[in-house]
Amino acid sequence: MTLLTLEDLTVRRGPCPVVEGASLSVAGGEVVGLVGPNGAGKTSLMRATLGLLPHDGRSSLAELPPRARARQVAWLPQAREIAWPVTVERLIALGRVPHGRRAGPADAQIIDAAIARMDLDAYRYRTATHLSGGEQARVLLARALAQGTPLLIADEPIAGLDPAHQIATMEVFAGLATEGVGTVVSIHDLGLAARFCTRLVLMDRGRIVADGRPLEVLTPERLADVFGITAWAADTPEGPVLQPMTLSRRPR
Amino acid sequence: MIRFGWLLAELAALVAVLFAASLLIGPAGLPAGESLRALIAGDGGVMTLVMREIRLPRAILAVLVGGSLGLAGAAMQGYLRNPLAEPGLLGVSGSAALGAVLAIQTGLSAAFVLALPVAALVGAGLAAVLLLALAGSRGGSLTLILAGIAISALAGALTSLVLNLSPNPFAASDIMFWMMGSLADRSFLHVWLCLPFVLAGAALLMPLSRGLDALTLGEDAAESLGISLVRLRLRLVAGVALLVGATTAVTGAVGFVGLVVPHILRRAVGAMPGRLLPASALGGAAMVLAADIAVRLILPDRDLKLGVLTAIVGAPLFLHLVFRTRREGA
Numbered sequence: 001m002t003l004l005t006l007e008d009l010t011v012r013r014g015p016c017p018v019v020e021g022a023s024l025s026v027a028g029g030e031v032v033g034l035v036g037p038n039g040a041g042k043t044s045l046m047r048a049t050l051g052l053l054p055h056d057g058r059s060s061l062a063e064l065p066p067r068a069r070a071r072q073v074a075w076l077p078q079a080r081e082i083a084w085p086v087t088v089e090r091l092i093a094l095g096r097v098p099h100g101r102r103a104g105p106a107d108a109q110i111i112d113a114a115i116a117r118m119d120l121d122a123y124r125y126r127t128a129t130h131l132s133g134g135e136q137a138r139v140l141l142a143r144a145l146a147q148g149t150p151l152l153i154a155d156e157p158i159a160g161l162d163p164a165h166q167i168a169t170m171e172v173f174a175g176l177a178t179e180g181v182g183t184v185v186s187i188h189d190l191g192l193a194a195r196f197c198t199r200l201v202l203m204d205r206g207r208i209v210a211d212g213r214p215l216e217v218l219t220p221e222r223l224a225d226v227f228g229i230t231a232w233a234a235d236t237p238e239g240p241v242l243q244p245m246t247l248s249r250r251p252r
Numbered sequence: 253m254i255r256f257g258w259l260l261a262e263l264a265a266l267v268a269v270l271f272a273a274s275l276l277i278g279p280a281g282l283p284a285g286e287s288l289r290a291l292i293a294g295d296g297g298v299m300t301l302v303m304r305e306i307r308l309p310r311a312i313l314a315v316l317v318g319g320s321l322g323l324a325g326a327a328m329q330g331y332l333r334n335p336l337a338e339p340g341l342l343g344v345s346g347s348a349a350l351g352a353v354l355a356i357q358t359g360l361s362a363a364f365v366l367a368l369p370v371a372a373l374v375g376a377g378l379a380a381v382l383l384l385a386l387a388g389s390r391g392g393s394l395t396l397i398l399a400g401i402a403i404s405a406l407a408g409a410l411t412s413l414v415l416n417l418s419p420n421p422f423a424a425s426d427i428m429f430w431m432m433g434s435l436a437d438r439s440f441l442h443v444w445l446c447l448p449f450v451l452a453g454a455a456l457l458m459p460l461s462r463g464l465d466a467l468t469l470g471e472d473a474a475e476s477l478g479i480s481l482v483r484l485r486l487r488l489v490a491g492v493a494l495l496v497g498a499t500t501a502v503t504g505a506v507g508f509v510g511l512v513v514p515h516i517l518r519r520a521v522g523a524m525p526g527r528l529l530p531a532s533a534l535g536g537a538a539m540v541l542a543a544d545i546a547v548r549l550i551l552p553d554r555d556l557k558l559g560v561l562t563a564i565v566g567a568p569l570f571l572h573l574v575f576r577t578r579r580e581g582a
Binding site: 047050052066067069070071073074075076081082083084085086087090091094095097098140143147 | 478524
């Protein structure tokens, strides 16, 4: 089932386009990794997809009325904002805001499931603002999960996490995929992207330059061209492995 | 949830007790039982007149003013996600004061009773329209703050200009005293004048609780939760302008209530900005009632101004909060 369709999406900041002519569709059960160097337009693409940025072209999500969209897609911004010293449980419960006025037992169940999935049981009654950056990131992801949407879009959800929690988070996305949930994540760790994403979308200077299976997208030519790096890559019985090795040119 | 219900019940009880105390305390020194009987039964005598025409409107106004300032302060802090935000930030109270000052200076206020509050309402209304034009439908919270600061600076400067050029020392001192804020010598005319605005403002702000809760996660995340930030901002500005404009018009500037009350109650509501709205409205009513009683008890024959007292009490309270925050931060 297609959860998201982009057709010729263009975003302008002033006169110059930061996303140009992006077309893409995402189905349930996919973990789509959005990769590309800094400034490639990943965040702008995601925000325009959600209708948070003015754009030309078409995004199936941006066309929905706000409430309906909030039941279709959850968004985890890169800025990890927690304005007030609320408890972890209350913060996660904010994911239920689009689902009507009074919180019922079904809401409590979904909140419990999100807390369990992100392994946050021990933090439930702690004050969210007193947690470490990595812990806050997990709490905010649990908030997005509590929204209970068929699609999740997350901007660098594993940045700043320790290796175990990076892997655990990617496994959460893989687990959601087996339940039919689609995920779009922007990610800088190409190794984890290759290993856990079912599909990669590579962006460079506002354009989508490749879209497909991880090692088909991250070819040596594209790695040199787009990222300016070389990498060691292999399809192993354990899945694809990719290890960035050297610079092939000075970073731009 | 149950604890939150209890908190609201306790605050409401506190307001009720202070309301009764406000009715029973005054320079006339009437005995409590008799004065209550005079209030309810009404024998047409002096005591009924004092109770019904002086003390009752004064107590009602204290509730309206305190509730408005508390609610507006909590809404502003929730929207701006900043515990230092306060209702005066939008420049509406400054503009209301400018309207009132012009009414005093031109002698209009001496001509008929409602000239001053009506002029203040006009000032507040103009400020609100200007604010909405500058920062209503477009731009984020920063645009709103900048527009508010610009308007309040302009209103402050023009108020100073009027004082500066005032040829009449009596008008100048009237202006100074009015600006200190007071509930003394107000009548039911003042209550009826500000009540509709206060009710409309509260009706605009109270339903914002879910949107303000969602804003805990930032503007982007709130919008992705289905909250329309444009509508939220319009309602917020209109609601705060109605509450602050109307109450400034009848009492002058009463500072610190909108800043301190949400601060004190934040922990009790688990820091949720939505729950802070009703709690802070009740807390503000209690604080202004208490301050207005204190004004009458401390210097009964010197007409101590309410706004002076709330600032004297509010500033140290705020300092205490600073120390607490420092301790928690360390």
